[in-house]
Amino acid sequence: MPPSQPQSRASSPGGPRPAFSLRAEVRQEALSAAATAVAAVPEAVVVETAPGPDGSLRRLTIDTDGPQTQRQLRTLLQERLGADLMHLGEPALDVAATGKVTQRVCAPAGTDRERALLDTEADHLVIERLLQEPDSIDAYTGRRRRIALISNASDVAHLGRVPAPAVLPALESAAVHLRRATGLDIHPLPIAADTPKELAAAATALAPGFAAVCLSHTHPAHAAAVRAALKPAGTPVVDTNGHAHAVATAAATVNALHYKSIPTHGACVVLAGGNRGGDLSGLLLAAGIRTLALPRFP
Template sequence: MLSRGQGGAERPAPNPAYSVRIHIPPDADAIVESVLADAPGTVARRADEPDVTGARRITLDADGPHTLAWLTRTLARRLGADLLHAQDPVFTAASTGKLTLRVCAATSTGHDVALLDADADRRVVSHLAAHPEQIDRYTGRGHRVALISDASAVLGFEELPADAVLPALESQAVHLRRATGLDVFPLPVATPDVTDIARAVRILAPGFAAAVLVHTRLDRVTVTHAALGPTPPVLLLDTINDGLAPATAAATVNALVNRGLNPLSARVIVVDPAAGGDLAGLLIACGIADLTLFDPFTHSADALHTIADGADLIVDLTAFATPPPGVPVLRARPDTPPAFGATTTGPRPLHALPGLLTAATATRRPITGHARVAAVYALIENTPRNALLPPTDQPGLTAVVAAAATRALDNDPDPDRG
């Protein structure tokens, strides 16, 4: 793979989210090279082996939308008829739907198919009507997860129509499926009324072991949890309290330890704590007693400078805080997680959520504060030296977080608390 960019100055890294894939004849390589030499930003080039005709496919990753737009225009103009085919990999991936169902039951013979017929179903349904405690044993519900969003908090956009969240919801479903092995179904709900989210959860509950609220405003998540009460009809998690908050708490502790500071005596400031869900409680549970919660919407930047002077760390959930010089900042904006290649330097919901979801579905118990704290310590213990967090694809990460959370749930004297 080659990276190209004008001049010797440091430039942003290429990002596969801004890519174009082209198909060219063998004698067009030189034109592509000349285009890359003139690119206004950084471009990474990956070429497949030539086919039998000598033509090849080349993927070009730009560093952002402006470089990609220039690249697409220039390649079309310079290559002309030599541009055999061009596609945008982002939209190609999105058009697949990203995941699908698979048939688990045997269907290769007539006898197999007969086991899926009405008479067979009638026997199982009759049995489950008399023994409802065995529903998870004789259905797929035990490993089925509903991924629910009302499209009110999608990657920094203003509130969107419900179907517009599908690309982000499908991506999240793929990530959770890969990490947990559970069957995850993306389910956008169209409602202007926050109470309808709880109603949707109740309606869907009979078919799922768990539901996860994602790309939904935190205030709506909170209202939904409250509306469903301490014993919801289905195990209910969300990407802030069960994802971002534990990951950010672990990154906070690691950031202090990496600087040789004792978290028990460190002074930490959280900017916009309302966006962090259970974050403040997790930080206190991890021993950070000197904790200041700063609301940037009611206080000025000057006020932050005043209270942050001499602080050991600022945890910024807005991405806009400007601390005094010399005060380290951990940025953890809920709607803008870091790229997957940078997950050792910033928190993503996928650090903790897959493990907590696995623990909840395995134990059939709701996630508690104790389980989240256990997830925080599991992340801390599995973080590479001098990093803030383990990479989200670190082998065994989901399993160790799930094991820690499961032990906490088994030992929790009050499973409804938390």
């Protein structure tokens, strides 16, 4: 197979993964040596080759199966290609460095007249209207399309508790997915809060500017505190971890009962660890299951 063409290798769940990819820019004459180096590393595969910034370079995107293989391949490419390796980066880091999401200006502001509608005098007029008509806030602001995506990094998947700033890449990725799914403006906000009470206080302070609050990578006890704090104001709270778990678990339960030909109304489901699953019990009851057993563990 010519080295200028991507290798065709089927990936499996344990095979190459884009999250652990490398992107290399090599001189045209070193392309064969680069392909040979990749072939020497198990579970590494060239998924794309393309022209580089100029005609003398080629750009290779290489997937690996994990961090150990990624480091091994990085070292091998540097050793074998030397000065012919013009650039070697990690796409996951490059994507993260973009910030993933951004704000946009919705109001026209190209002329002096348009900008005058954004000055203090115009703002005061709108505020006075909102004081007269408190229920019209969503009609005269952008709050109805803004969602606060918050986390105090108290329960990051597979990592546990981490410093609040370190959860920002995960929040930004979630913001991209939610934006694509809903079309709403998702604002990723890491919050330095060590206790459920502190996180609830921060969420309460933020809530007036948002239509809803989403929690991600947050311990269930902390999420419960936020939900309780925002309930009096009627602010919707979605725990993306817990609710996703609840939906998946409820679907799996219904599928299992169907496979075993057990009618939902006659099933007894033991709900262990339900405190981590959002409203799992509510979903199971809504699915027609009438009997839930909640065991107590010492």
